[in-house]
Amino acid sequence: MVSLPHYLVLSAILFSMGVIGVLTRKNILIIFMCIELMLNSVNLTFIAFARHLGNIEGQIFVFFVMAVAAAEVAVGLAIIVILFRFKSTVNVDSMNLMKW
Amino acid sequence: MEAILFWIFAVTAIVSALVVILAKNPITSALGLIVTFFVLAGYYVLLSAQFLAAVQVIVYAGAIMVLFLFVIMLLNLQRLPEMFPQSRTGLLLGVVVGGILFLLALKALTGISAAGSPSQVDVDMGSSANLGTRLFTTYFLPFEIASVLLLSAIIGAVVLIRRPPDADQSPDA
Numbered sequence: 001m002v003s004l005p006h007y008l009v010l011s012a013i014l015f016s017m018g019v020i021g022v023l024t025r026k027n028i029l030i031i032f033m034c035i036e037l038m039l040n041s042v043n044l045t046f047i048a049f050a051r052h053l054g055n056i057e058g059q060i061f062v063f064f065v066m067a068v069a070a071a072e073v074a075v076g077l078a079i080i081v082i083l084f085r086f087k088s089t090v091n092v093d094s095m096n097l098m099k100w
Numbered sequence: 101m102e103a104i105l106f107w108i109f110a111v112t113a114i115v116s117a118l119v120v121i122l123a124k125n126p127i128t129s130a131l132g133l134i135v136t137f138f139v140l141a142g143y144y145v146l147l148s149a150q151f152l153a154a155v156q157v158i159v160y161a162g163a164i165m166v167l168f169l170f171v172i173m174l175l176n177l178q179r180l181p182e183m184f185p186q187s188r189t190g191l192l193l194g195v196v197v198g199g200i201l202f203l204l205a206l207k208a209l210t211g212i213s214a215a216g217s218p219s220q221v222d223v224d225m226g227s228s229a230n231l232g233t234r235l236f237t238t239y240f241l242p243f244e245i246a247s248v249l250l251l252s253a254i255i256g257a258v259v260l261i262r263r264p265p266d267a268d269q270s271p272d273a
Contacts, residue, residue, distance in 0.1 A: 020198030021121035071253030
C-alpha cells in the first residue's frame with residue numbers, strides 16, 4: 001500500500017540529488033538543470049499532499065510553480081548566453097568577478 | 101496496481117536523476133531530465149492531477165527542455181581542456197551537504213501522520229474543469245499576476261539578448 005510518506009521520501013531523494021548536483025557540478029547549464037530537478041521534486045510533494053488531504057490548493061500552487069519556472073528558465077538562459085558571449089566558457093569557476 | 105507503478109516510476113526517476121547529476125555531456129543530462137519529467141507526469145496521473153500531468157509534459161518537457169537543448173547546441177561547447185580541475189574535497193563536501201539535507205528532510209517528512217485516507221478523494225479532483233473553476237474564481241488574482249510575470253519574462257529575455265548597436269555605423273547619405 002503506497003501512502004503519503006512514500007511520495008515524500010521520493011521527493012526528498014530527488015531534491016537532495018538536485019542539491020548535490022548544484023554544489024558539485026561546474027557547468028552552469030547542468031547546475032540550472034539540477035535547479036529544475038529541485039523545483040519538480042517540490043511539485044511532486046505539493047501534489048502528493050493535495051491528494052492525501054483532499055485539497056485542491058496543492059495543485060493550484062503547482063500550476064503557479066510551473067509558470068514561474070518557465071519564466072525563470074527563459075530569463076536564466078538569456079543570462080547564460082550573455083555570460084558565454086563575454087567569457088567564452090560555461091565553467092562557473094571562471095565567473096569570479098565578485099571574488100575578493 | 102498503484103504500488104507496482106509507484107516502484108517502477110521511482111526506480112526510473114532516481115536513475116534518470118542520477119544521469120542528470122553525473123553525466124559529462126550536458127546533452128545527456130538534458131535527456132535524463134526529460135525522462136524524469138515524463139516519470140513525474142506519470143506520478144501526477146497516479147495522484148489524481150491529470151491536468152497538471154499534461155501541463156508538465158507540454159511546458160516542462162516540451163518547452164523548457166527544448167529551450168535548454170537549443171542553448172546547449174547554440175553555445176557549441178567544445179571539449180576544452182579543463183582549466184579548473186575538479187577538487188576532491190569540493191566533491192566530497194557537496195555530497196556530504198546533500199546527504200545531511202536528505203536526512204533532515206527525511207526526519208521532517210516521515211514524522212507526518214498520513215492524514216486523510218486517499219480512498220475518499222475522487223479521481224476528478226485534478227480534472228481541468230475542477231482546477232479551472234478554482235483558478236478563475238478563488239485564485240483569479242494570482243492567475244492574472246502570473247500572466248504579467250510571463251510578459252515581463254519575455255520582455256526581459258529579449259532586452260537582455262539584444263546586442264547594442266555598433267558604434268561605427270556609417271551615417272545615411
